[in-house]
Structures are given as C-alpha cells and as structure tokens.
Amino acid sequence: MLPRSCLSTTLFSLPVLLFSLPLQAASFLAQVASAPPHGVSTLHHQLLQLAPTATPEALRLAAQALSCAEPSAERLAVIDYSLPSTEPRMWVFDLHQHALLFEELVSHGQGSGDAVAEVFSNTPESHQSSIGLFRTMNSYYGRNGYSLRLDGLEANVNNLAFERAIVIHGANYVSEDFIEQTGRLGRSQGCPAVREEITYPLIDSLKENQYVFAYYPDEEWLATSAYLRCTTEHPQLAQR
Structure with missing residues (x-):
C-alpha cells in the first residue's frame, strides 16, 4: 500500500493527467x-x-515566385487578374505573423479589358496591366494621391513598370x-x-x-518566367 502522502499526490495528479491528455491529443491533431x-x-x-477563397493556382505560383525571389519576405500581395x-x-x-491583412477589390487597365482583364503588356502608353512579380519601392504623393511605386522584376513582362508609372493608388472608381x-x-x-478608404493602410x-x-x-x-521555375541552383533572382 502506498503511503498516505504518495496516495494523496497520486489521486490529485490523476484528474490533471486525464484532463491534459485530450489537450495533448488536440494539439497533436492541430499540428x-x-x-x-x-x-x-x-x-x-x-x-x-489564410485565403481559402483565392484561386489555388494563383497562390501556388505566388509562393513559387516569392520563394525564388526572397524566401524570408515579410509581406506579399497577390492579385488574381483571372477573376x-x-x-x-x-x-x-503578413507572412511572419501568419495573417491576412486585406482582401480587396482592385482595378485593371483600360487596355486590358472591360469587366474581365484579358490582355497584358509591358508597353508604355498601352494602358494595360502587367503580370508577374514586382518588388515594392517607396510611397509618395502624386496626381493620384498617396501611391506606391512598383519595380517590375521580370524582363519583357513587367520590368518597365517604373518607367510606365505603374503604381498602387486609391481611386473613387474602385467601389461597390x-x-x-x-x-x-x-x-x-x-x-x-x-x-x-484603404489606400493608406494597404x-x-x-x-x-x-x-x-x-x-x-x-x-x-x-512557360518562360524564371521566377516560376526557380531551382536551388539559381535562388534569389530578385537581388539586382
């Protein structure tokens, strides 16, 4: 027979142990x-x-491109022009905090289509949107108010974004x-x-x-984007 002190400790610990088992199991299942x-x-x-309603293929390719450009990046915006x-x-x-910061409407260029974008280019004065991977630059105040410059990282796809003044900005025509x-x-x-309404925080x-x-x-x-077929032999293409 256990001494009274040991028996008391054992009886006291048993409910705690039984209570902790489901928590441990739940934690394991969550992992x-x-x-x-x-x-x-x-x-x-x-x-x-974080974005279960987004197009899975858009997210897959975004992850591929970012992993190629900067695996430790803190923030990423994904725009799906197929919608x-x-x-x-x-x-x-916010990749470091594992958080979705914004889920928003976003416009495309006049030359890209009507309600649905179908045509994209890197051509100045085309008024078309560009696709591919961009790195953000500085914010500034311009003719469209508070804006964010973009540096296109893909040759012949979006690398003229800065020259074309392709920026993120607010507009009164983006609304329900x-x-x-x-x-x-x-x-x-x-x-x-x-x-x-969300220009500044975004x-x-x-x-x-x-x-x-x-x-x-x-x-x-x-078929040709280097960021969508990056290998361990050619990491961090964006470092230029």
Whole structure:
C-alpha cells in the first residue's frame, strides 16, 4: 500500500493527467492538420490557409515566385487578374505573423479589358496591366494621391513598370457603388488601383522591399518566367 502522502499526490495528479491528455491529443491533431500535404510547399500551404477563397493556382505560383525571389519576405500581395473586377481579387499577407491583412477589390487597365482583364503588356502608353512579380519601392504623393511605386522584376513582362508609372493608388472608381452602377469597376491606365478608404493602410503595409505577384494564366509567361521555375541552383533572382 502506498503511503498516505504518495496516495494523496497520486489521486490529485490523476484528474490533471486525464484532463491534459485530450489537450495533448488536440494539439497533436492541430499540428497534423496544419502540416502541408505532400507536394505542397510550406508557403503555398500558408497562403491557402489564410485565403481559402483565392484561386489555388494563383497562390501556388505566388509562393513559387516569392520563394525564388526572397524566401524570408515579410509581406506579399497577390492579385488574381483571372477573376472579374467585381470580385475581391487582391490579398495582402503578413507572412511572419501568419495573417491576412486585406482582401480587396482592385482595378485593371483600360487596355486590358472591360469587366474581365484579358490582355497584358509591358508597353508604355498601352494602358494595360502587367503580370508577374514586382518588388515594392517607396510611397509618395502624386496626381493620384498617396501611391506606391512598383519595380517590375521580370524582363519583357513587367520590368518597365517604373518607367510606365505603374503604381498602387486609391481611386473613387474602385467601389461597390461603382459596380452597382456600371456592372464592373472603373479602369486605370494600367495601375492596380484600390478603394480610397484603404489606400493608406494597404500601401503602408506593402511599401519598401515587399512583394506583389499579379497572376493571369498567360501561356507564354507561364512557360518562360524564371521566377516560376526557380531551382536551388539559381535562388534569389530578385537581388539586382
């Protein structure tokens, strides 16, 4: 027979042990559930968890491009131009804090299409949007108010973004009211314009060496983009 002191300790510890077992099991199951499935990268899995309504292929390619450019990046915006402008199609992620900061409407260029964007280019004065990976630069006040400069990282795809003044800015034609009146968002001259109400916090979350990935299933870009086929032999292509 156990001494009284040991018996008391054992009886006291038993409920605590029984109570902790379900918590340990729940913790284990949570870890299993949060682990990436086979063949899915950690970053891709993180984006899928944070933005379950986004197009999975857009998130997969965004994860691939960012892993190639800067695996330790803090912030990433993904724009999915395969969706119509009437739907939220811009997501801003805080990758270090595992948080979705914004899920927003965003415009495309006048030359890219009406309610749906279909044509993209790197050509000045085309008023078309550009796809691919961008690195953010500084914020500034210009003719469209508070704006964020973008540095296009992909040759012949978006590398003239700075020259073309392709920037993130707010616009009064990006709103639910505008959609109700016209059946689509207003269109820019190629810039990814956002709602005026969130211009300041969204730009501040992305400025200065963060990343923006603009997706569209363009066959030529998908087949040739260096950021979508980066290997361990050629990491961090964006360091230039």
